[in-house]
Amino acid sequence: xxxxxxxxxxxxxxxxxxxxxxxxxxxxxxxxxxxxxxxxxxxxxxxxxxxxxxxxxxxxxxxxxxxxxxxxxxxxxxxxxxxxxxxxxxxxxxxxxxxxxxxxxxxxxxxxxxxxxxxxxxxxxxxxxxxxxxxxxxxxxxxxxxxxxxxxxxxxxxxxxxxxxxxxxxxxxxxxxxxxxxxxxxxxxxxxxxxxxxxxxxxxxxxxxxxxxxxx
Numbered sequence: 314x315x316x317x318x319x320x321x322x323x324x325x326x327x328x329x330x331x332x333x334x335x336x337x338x339x340x341x342x343x344x345x346x347x348x349x350x351x352x353x354x355x356x357x358x359x360x361x362x363x364x365x366x367x368x369x370x371x372x373x374x375x376x377x378x379x380x381x382x383x384x385x386x387x388x389x390x391x392x393x394x395x396x397x398x399x400x401x402x403x404x405x406x407x408x409x410x411x412x413x414x415x416x417x418x419x420x421x422x423x424x425x426x427x428x429x430x431x432x433x434x435x436x437x438x439x440x441x442x443x444x445x446x447x448x449x450x451x452x453x454x455x456x457x458x459x460x461x462x463x464x465x466x467x468x469x470x471x472x473x474x475x476x477x478x479x480x481x482x483x484x485x486x487x488x489x490x491x492x493x494x495x496x497x498x499x500x501x502x503x504x505x506x507x508x509x510x511x512x513x514x515x516x517x518x519x520x521x522x523x524x525x526x527x528x529x
Contacts, residue, residue: 321334321335322334323416324479326466326477326479326493327466327477327489327492327493327496328491328492328493329452329489329490329491329492329493329494330466330487330488330489330493330496331416331417331487331488331489332479332481332485332486332487333412333415333416333485333486333487333488334482334484334485334486335482335484335485336412336415336456336484336485336486337456337458337483337484337485337486338484339484339509339511339512341484342458342483342484342509342512343511343512345456345458345518345520346458346459346512346513346514346518348402349375349430349432349458349518349520352375352377352399352430353375353430353432355396356394356396356397357375357376357380357390357393357396357397357398357399358375359373359374359375359430359432360373360374360375360390360393361373362374362382362383362392363392364383365383370439371433371434371436371437371438371439372431372432372433372437372438372439373431373432373437374429374430374431374432375399375430376398376399376427376428376429376430377398377399377400377401377402377405377427377428377430378398378399378400378401378426378427378428378525379398379401379426379427379525379527380398381427381429381446384446385446386427386446386447386525386527388529401425401426401427401428405425405428405520405522406424406425406426406522408454408456408522409421409423409425409454409522410422410423410425412454412456412486412488412522413452413454413488413490415486415488416452416486416488417452417488417490421451421452423449423451423452423524424524425451425454425522425523425524426523426524426525427447427522427523427524427525428520428521428522428523429520429521429523430518430519430520431518431519431520431521432516432517432518433460433462433500433503433516433517433518433519434515434516435503435505435516437500437503437516437517438499438500438501438502438503439499439500440499441465441467441472441476441497441498441499442497442498442499443469443495443496443497443498444494444495444521444523445495447523447524447525447526447527448525448526448527449523449524449525449526450490450494451490451523451524451526452488452489452490452491452494453488453489453490453494453521453522453523454486454487454488454521454522454523455481455486455487455488455489455519455520455521455522456485456486456519456520456521456522457481457482457483457484457485457486457487457517457518457519458483458484458508458512458514458517458518458519458520459483459508459509459512459514459515459516459517459518460483460503460504460505460506460507460508460514460515460516460517461480461481461482461483461503461504461507461508461517462480462481462500462502462503462504462517462519463478463479463480463481463500463501463502463503463504464478464479464480464481464487464498464499464500465477465478465498465499465500465501466478466479466489466493466496466498467496467497467498467499468496468497469492469493469495469496469497471497472497476497478501482507483507483508483509483512500519503516503517
């Protein structure tokens with residue numbers, strides 16, 4: 314948010330977990346929203362994720378590079394119609410490496426090859442979970458667009474406390490790796506109607522960029 318009395322600064326929530334507010338300017342946010350809308354179209358577009366126990370995630374998702382399903386990755390929509398997953402654009406890999414350099418102060422050469430794009434409408438949330446299906450321990454890069462959310466970042470051992478709640482707004486960057494790579498995290502709620510009007514977006518988009526460590 315521009316013109317704040319006390320501007321938000323970068324913050325380490327834990328070792329390896331860094332929040333960088335306002336990392337994406339409005340032009341970059343618009344470009345990403347446009348890209349997300351294209352990725353959301355079928356085939357292999359935005360879908361509701363069904364869990365093995367029969368429940369459904371309230372967040373809808375589209376995947377690039379590798380298709381995530383509980384609890385693994387495939388090159389096709391293995392839990393849906395079997396369509397090939399959409400390709401992972403090289404420029405997203407460049408953006409991920411730039412984000413890691415911003416958060417950690419050092420260059421990254423990791424071969425980012427997965428994007429999970431999550432869409433939150435007004436009632437959506439994400440329970441505490443770990444990003445543990447990758448074969449790589451490279452940092453996860455998270456980009457926020459649209460509505461503000463409450464992001465809950467916990468510990469590596471349990472879904473219970475201790476955790477820290479932080480507000481992620483449109484344009485914010487969050488990176489977690491190293492000792493925090495397998496920390497539990499989630500989104501207990503969003504704040505509807507808080508997206509920048511210039512985005513033309515109702516709801517929240519979260520783009521998480523990862524290194525699979527997988528072959529083929």
